[in-house]
Amino acid sequence: MSGGSNFVAPGQYRHLRACMVCSVVQTQQKFIKDGCPNCEDYLNFRGQPDFVDDCTSPVFEGLITLRDPKNSWVAKWQRLDGYRKGVYAVKVSGNLPVEASEMLAAHNIEYRPRDGSDINQD
Template sequence: MSYHNPYAQTPEPATPAPGTSLYAPSPSPYVAASPMPGGYAPSPAPSSSSIYNAAMQQMQTPLPVAMTPAAFDPVPHMMQPQTPMVESLGSSHHHHDNHDDDDDDHDAAPGAAKLKTTTATGTSAAPRSTGRSKPRSRKQKSAEVSQDILPDDLKDLVACMICSLLKNANQFEANGCENCSQVLEELGIDQENTALTTKNFEGMVALMKPDVSWTGRWQSISKFQPGLYAVGVFDRPPKEVVRELANQGLWRARDGRDR
């Protein structure tokens, strides 16, 4: 059972304005916005196409000079051209202790100019050409020594049975052995120059500097004259010659058995 208040007032329905409908939608603020005080109106919301066009225009705009990649170069001075600088050496020039006497006239003249390249990172000096050829000089000297100690014909070599010196048979016949002839003469051993030579040998060692040659010490020929020596000699002198040499402490077997 409902209760009715006789004193309640029933609200009157709203009366629309003339020419309008009660249910008509309100106008959008972006379509017909009324101007704000002062004559300014709110700008409409930007569309996606206008944002894209603005971004593309900004990407196509060239960067200022301060924003170019060259401005971020960590070592900008490396891009600068190098400036050569010539320095005068005056009257001083270097001498080397190990140069040959015949090369002294090739030294650089005093006061020669020396090119130096100066950059922001340091100074590098260009090598000074002195006109020397030291390796060539050493090779020439080695060739001269080899020509003096090597036999003329390696096909006709014979070895001394005592010291293993290698020479041509005609060289032994003409001059004897540079190491043993005088010793044999002092011991009173009369032998022909070619009597104590043999072709029964193997290997060859060139002894050029006996005092510093490790091969000479290994072969026990470091006290002999420079020359070409056999590594092994397999023939021996007569027993009486060996006996006399052994008594003087001069005998050493060249076949490797006493090593």
Template sequence: MPLGDADAAAVAEVVRTPVPADMQPAKLRACLSCALVKAVHQFVADGCENCPNLLEPGTGDRERVMAFTTAEFSGLVAMVKPQESWVARWQRSGRLCPGCYALRIDAEIPEDVMEELRSLGTGAPAE
């Protein structure tokens, strides 16, 4: 059965959703600003879809990715349509792109990293 225009658009949106390519916990990282969870190589290649001023796509800056993401997070929630999701409202993340998000960042964020997050106007997810 062929897809209608609305169905095709929904499928295209899901395909663009940044889902972790590797679900092994040791390879997953969460953005310190928005809590988006992806594999390290995805952050290196694509940056952060929510925070392009923090982790720019296509730069391949692994050192910056390691500084502004963490493997120390708890819980995981997936949001396909954040604007329509009760989970997104509960997490106050309806403005974020579809994807998988950490429920809590457990890492102690170094002061220099916090200063840069604040200077970019993002702050940490807990703030």
């Protein structure tokens, strides 16, 4: 994403939201302005505050700052390899709206929830 720094000042923490698809964490404002750095191609967040609200969640746990997605085991484990550098959440709660799931499906992307519900699948 071009949008400069991913840094968020402590005062802004309450505006933080995590993308339910890729778990990237940024402020709501940034989601609206710049979209999701990873999912923007399939889900058009940019300029759609309502859609951002639906597809991102303020309820998330564990923050990861990812500097080297290719070599990081953490990224691999979290299935973040191939994503951009930035801040991600370990767990994101919330249910992705149906439209968003359909949009992903249209791009042959299987949505895997990041709320821990898949823990027993492997």
